[in-house]
Amino acid sequence: MHVMIFGCGYSGTAIAKAFAGGGVRISGTTRSADKMDVLRQNGVEAFLFDGETMNDELRRALADVTHLVQSIAPGKADPLLRLLGEDGANLPPSLEWIGYLSTVGVYGDHKGAWINEETPCAPVSGRSTERLEAEAGWLAMGERCGVPAAVLRLSGIYGPGRNAFCNLDKGTARRLIKKDQVFNRIRVEDIGAATRFLSDQRLGGIYNITDDRPGPPQDVIVEAARLMGVEPPPEQAFETAELTPMARSFYGENKRVSNAKLKAAGFAFSFPNYPMSLAQLWQDGRWQA
Structure with missing residues (x-):
């Protein structure tokens, strides 16, 4: 091969x-x-x-x-x-x-x-x-x-070296709030x-x-902060936040994406939702790698 x-x-x-x-x-x-x-x-x-x-x-x-x-x-x-x-x-x-x-x-x-x-x-x-x-x-x-x-x-996409822990550690994490917004x-x-x-x-x-659990982006930041034992950044209203055009464009799409077809074919996700995935990244110390 x-x-x-x-x-x-x-x-x-x-x-x-x-x-x-x-x-x-x-x-x-x-x-x-x-x-x-x-x-x-x-x-x-x-x-x-x-x-x-x-x-x-x-x-x-x-x-x-x-x-x-x-x-x-x-x-x-x-x-x-x-x-x-x-x-x-x-x-x-x-x-x-x-x-x-x-x-x-x-x-x-x-x-x-x-x-x-x-x-x-x-x-x-x-x-x-x-x-x-x-x-x-x-x-x-x-x-x-x-x-x-x-x-x-x-x-x-997230994983070792690209995740909410890294953003919190660098001080770049933001807790943007847009009503009913979810991401996979x-x-x-x-x-x-x-x-x-x-x-x-x-x-x-x-x-x-995609994972099993689409959810509000700010919830991921809060969960990562909880695992790190730090305070999450303050909430910011999406409408008044300073964002690049590309970052703002991501919030223009709101959907919950199903992975049922892939699972029906026989695939099993190792990291089916962000809470367990973040916990694993934090516990084994690979979040920075």
Whole structure:
């Protein structure tokens, strides 16, 4: 097995760890030469990829890839679809499975209602519209080439080194209050495990990769502060808070995302809700790692 992860960042590294062992070759790309050593330290054969052209070294590595994971944001068009050819002409000949990391942002706003993979998408932001277009491209490529292509729609990602404890520790945590606002979350290790599960089962199609417990974002801050034994930051009204346009845009979408399809396929989450996940991060001291 040769797993190639395009855009091997925070989630991509967790995916690499989920596939590690048993003689599996794991490759990953990064835009930055400075990050290549970090990938190698995590057992990933590192390649530079700027999203525009593939060098000869990367093309040679791609030739025997069996599992391809695409994690790079598409921009105006998915860079990998363009380079591989949407007809799949340049796909690795031994390819067995494709995974495309997308976002639950493609659903848009549903006023806090429960949604699933059958819910029509109505993306609010341009970046989510681009993701939706890339999803369609990868699903179509998989169908044309007879390779299972799975779209993994991820909710808010957190885990070691990226969590409410870190924000509280740095003094950047904010307890914003917007009436009835909820978000889903996903622990990064569960992204890795879900990717491995879908590939092992040769499953294609769309799957929500999200926890069981959507909830108000301020509740996560309060729970983390309780575990740390510190006072949570004061409440701030969302309407009057100073936020970047991107941060404010996240609050324009309100929905509860179901993971029932993935669980029905047989996947078991290691971190199904944020209270138990935060407790585990705090108890084992890995929240900073």
